[in-house]
Amino acid sequence: MFNIFVSVYVTMLGLILGSFYNVVALRIPVGKSIVSPPSRCPKCGTRLKGRDLVPVLSWILSSGKCRYCQAPVSGLYALGEGVTGLLFLWVYLRTGLSGESLVGWVLVSLCVIVSVSDLKYMLIPNKVLLFFLPVLVLLRIIYTEESIWNGVLGAVVGGGIVLLLALAGGMGMGDAKLFVLCGWVIGFPNVILAFLLSSAIGTLVYGMLMLLGFIKRKQPVPFGPWLAIGTIIAYGYGSEIIGGYLSLIR
Numbered sequence: 301m302f303n304i305f306v307s308v309y310v311t312m313l314g315l316i317l318g319s320f321y322n323v324v325a326l327r328i329p330v331g332k333s334i335v336s337p338p339s340r341c342p343k344c345g346t347r348l349k350g351r352d353l354v355p356v357l358s359w360i361l362s363s364g365k366c367r368y369c370q371a372p373v374s375g376l377y378a379l380g381e382g383v384t385g386l387l388f389l390w391v392y393l394r395t396g397l398s399g400e401s402l403v404g405w406v407l408v409s410l411c412v413i414v415s416v417s418d419l420k421y422m423l424i425p426n427k428v429l430l431f432f433l434p435v436l437v438l439l440r441i442i443y444t445e446e447s448i449w450n451g452v453l454g455a456v457v458g459g460g461i462v463l464l465l466a467l468a469g470g471m472g473m474g475d476a477k478l479f480v481l482c483g484w485v486i487g488f489p490n491v492i493l494a495f496l497l498s499s500a501i502g503t504l505v506y507g508m509l510m511l512l513g514f515i516k517r518k519q520p521v522p523f524g525p526w527l528a529i530g531t532i533i534a535y536g537y538g539s540e541i542i543g544g545y546l547s548l549i550r
């Protein structure tokens with residue numbers, strides 16, 4: 301059931317959590333605390349006030365600059381916040397308010413945090429994966445329409461495919477561990493679809509960036525964000541896409 305108040309509330313919750321996820325994603329990989337110190341401008345060190353920390357809006361209103369020293373502020377923060385807000389709304393619109401919404405919100409949270417970390421540091425932090433592991437294992441056991449073995453199969457197949465690619469040097473071990481978790485949540489055969497989508501989107505984006513000269517051939521590039529996007533699409537639309545495909549080839 302669509303409800304405008306719940307939609308606004310859920311989106312705002314996503315925006316605020318997204319702001320916190322940025323902090324987690326940017327501080328955990330460099331071993332900093334996520335509770336203190338409060339956010340400061342990395343350039344001039346001015347402690348940021350409430351009006352500097354409104355998700356997305358602050359960044360737009362200050363034209364992407366620090367209000368105190370005019371240093372440019374990376375759009376990655378606002379992007380992380382905005383995407384989290386939209387994904388929280390999307391999960392609600394797909395699942396209503398149910399146990400599955402919890403699974404969806406936790407899954408997109410994981411996806412946002414690892415994507416920001418991977419884009420910034422080319423690293424998917426173990427600490428983040430280890431935090432989400434028990435939560436997602438438990439939630440998927442409590443709220444599932446399939447048998448638990450479907451999740452296990454998804455985790456093994458997903459982790460297996462990316463592990464092979466990691467050993468061949470195409471992806472990282474962090475990607476493999478992430479995809480074990482994603483496979484557990486979205487199950488089989490969704491995990492195959494997620495992998496194919498990730499590869500297609502990643503190849504397309506990096507192919508374009510290479511053609512345009514932004515990255516060099518053989519330059520290491522993060523793959524976590526594409527695994528995250530593939531997982532989210534397969535999570536939301538996997539049965540429709542796979543069903544449509546099977547009816548085409550039959």
Ligand SMILES: [Zn+2]
Binds near residue numbers: 341342369371
């Ligand atoms: Zn500043």
